[in-house]
Amino acid sequence: GTLPVMYHCCKQLCCCFVGLFEGLDSCPYCNEPRYDSHGHPCATFHYLPLILCLKALFADKKTCKQLLYRMHYKSNPGKISDIFDSLHYQRFQGCNVRIEDVVFDHLFFNQDTDITIGLSADSVCSFKNCKLTC
Numbered sequence: 860g861t862l863p864v865m866y867h868c869c870k871q872l873c874c875c876f877v878g879l880f881e882g883l884d885s886c887p888y889c890n891e892p893r894y895d896s897h898g899h900p901c902a903t904f905h906y907l908p909l910i911l912c913l914k915a916l917f918a919d920k921k922t923c924k925q926l927l928y929r930m931h932y933k934s935n936p937g938k939i940s941d942i943f944d945s946l947h948y949q950r951f952q953g954c955n956v957r958i959e960d961v962v963f964d965h966l967f968f969n970q971d972t973d974i975t976i977g978l979s980a981d982s983v984c985s986f987k988n989c990k991l992t993c
């Protein structure tokens with residue numbers, strides 16, 4: 860199965876002790892201790908890495924077949940029945956992947972196993988200090 864990754868976080872939810880904060884023993888915002896008197900973290904945040912979740916989905920035969928939906932989908936010109944009919948999707952399809960100024964050799968939506976992921980956060984943040992943690 861897919862196991863979550865555990866991160867230590869401030870018990871007041873000010874920050875997660877990763878990156879620049881990884882070596883700290885107290886919160887840089889509220890000074891709450893990272894560990895209790897027994898050396899255990901005062902609070903933890905559990906995270907399921909996206910790549911591990913996607914691998915688990917492709918490992919299941921039934922789910923894998925469903926994930927290949929995009930590969931078999933046939934678009935009807937002039938009719939939008941699916942996200943794959945949208946102009947935005949079609950503009951990217953077959954174009955080289957580009958991140959900022961770096962253009963990669965691989966193409967968007969070129970492989971049968973490519974997945975389109977939509978994200979809607981709606982101002983949700985796991986920690987109080989969203990400017991620095993989200």
